[in-house]
Amino acid sequence: MSTAPPRVLYSFPHPLGGDQGINEAAWQHVVGLHALGVPVTVYCTSVRKRLPAGLRVVETMVVAGRRVPHRAIGQANAYAYHDWRVAQVLRRRGSDFDVVHCWPRAVLRTSRAARASGVLAVRDVPSAHTASAFADAARAAQDAGVAVADRSSHRADPERLAEEQAEFDAVDVLLVPSAYVERTFVERGTPRERLIRQQYGFDVFRYAPGPADSTRPxxxxxxxxxxxxxxxxxxxxxxxxxxxxxxxxxxxxxxxxxxxxxxxxxxxxxxxxxxxxxxxxxxxxxxxxxxxxxxxxxxxxxxxxxxxxxxxxxxxxxxxxxxxxxxxxxxxxxxxxxxxxxxxxxxxxxxxxxxxxxxxxxxxxxxRTLTWDEAAKRLLTAYSEGMQLRGTAVGTDRGNL
CATH class of the missing domain: 3.40.50.2000 (Glycogen Phosphorylase B;)
Structure with missing residues (x-):
């Protein structure tokens, strides 16, 4: 088996980089992989935070140097356009990549193109299974006596649930960040072998203990x-x-x-x-x-x-x-x-x-084991595990999983 790192196409349908949340997580992923010597090509809608020299980036929602906000063409259209752009890359240059890493809302076209090109398709799963999240949020609302907000991502939405389930089913591997998330997928019928653990991290340069202060309450x-x-x-x-x-x-x-x-x-x-x-x-x-x-x-x-x-x-x-x-x-x-x-x-x-x-x-x-550097190492291992799974259990037919 080759010891060369996998060639990764990293697809993020949002601005890359930020103070927190998935924007920062995706930025840390690609920076960490790049530092490990992984050939990474990044497709994101725009870049908010400077990236290291030598990291290949394409911004799908930037025109003449200006960022086009998702709302300008509609959120759904922006996600669909990004998905289409990445799928086109795979159809033209699929042999240049071993893995495509997708994020929610830009998966279906990309995963079909990946399958046709023999590229492993993985989807980041930053939260519990959507059905579980909806049910738990409803329970929380009932306990608290406060309804789930109309625009909350946790408000029950059968159409969105169907869309996300289609994404779960479309990829080879789901990258889950915790045992809790893994359990919510297994409980809803996802074969355990399709779930590979990754981890997120924190910025050691920003978060550190404060000085001891006996006067502080x-x-x-x-x-x-x-x-x-x-x-x-x-x-x-x-x-x-x-x-x-x-x-x-x-x-x-x-x-x-x-x-x-x-x-x-x-x-x-x-x-x-x-x-x-x-x-x-x-x-x-x-x-x-x-x-x-x-x-x-x-x-x-x-x-x-x-x-x-x-x-x-x-x-x-x-x-x-x-x-x-x-x-x-x-x-x-x-x-x-x-x-x-x-x-x-x-x-x-x-x-x-x-x-x-x-x-x-x-x-x-x-x-010290939960830094973004450690998360990048775990992500690289997850890619390797996924490639082994695809080669031994899936081949060209994901339906065997």
Missing amino acids: FTAVFVGRGEAAKGLHLALDAWQRSGIGKRGRFLIAGSMQPEFAAHYAHQLAAPGVEVRGFVDSVADLMRECDVLLFPSYTEGSALVALEAMGSGVIPLVSAATGAPVTDGVDGLVHEVGDVDRLTQQLRRVFDEPSRRRQLATAAFRTS
Whole structure:
């Protein structure tokens, strides 16, 4: 078997690069692969963040040096156009590539062209199976008493579910970022052998522990969209039940669903709670904190948990966050919706400073295996595993999987 790295066509139907989320994840993927010596050709709609010299990039939504926003031609048309552009490359130059890495909404044409050209098609899966995400968001809304927002990506949409299922079925391999996400696919009939684990990461140059400050009060933080699906109502409930409010702070950062803010106005004004809204630097915020409260109902692999661990902040997370936390070792995990358990965990780390230091040290130590450099190595391994699977189990007929 050849030891040469696979030749990768990386297709991202969004602007590449940004402070967080999938834009940053995709940027880190291609930069990390390039640093490992992988020949990568990137097709993205535009580039927001400088890339290393020598990395081949085509911007599909840039005309005469100016970025064309998706909304100018409609979101669906923008995704379809990007998908068509990448498929054309594969039809003309398929022999130049071994793997095409797709992201949601630009998969179907690309995967058909990949199959015709003998190129392995993989799809990034940044969140739980769509049906699972819809069901869990509905459960969260019912628990919280706040409806899923009309424009939420988690609002049940049969047409979108059918589209995403078609994408899942079209590719050779689905790249899943956590055991939780893998389970949601297996439960909905996806053969386990089509699911290959990857991991996401965090930026070690931005996230690091803050200086010790004995004068700072105990501080918990929630970072994310203020809505039921993220479990903010559970975090508020646990904070209030814990009784820490008069001696500690609970910082809430991120945009908030207006209906959620109105419904939980009393809890958001409780002692110790500080609603920060959008913050310019999550890294700076983390350095003020001791614990992350993130009792989400559904995630993929919550990047904020990795960033917390890299900052020496203890993650108190639900089992649905996909966070790489070993309960009681480098963080604390509770089952989705178990506010009693979350309250106990929060109170314990508040009451036991030595235990808090132990968990924080372990979280930071674990984070050294969760960097974007490590994620790139895992992604390269995933490509190799996919190529082996395709060669031995699939051949030219993906239906054998």
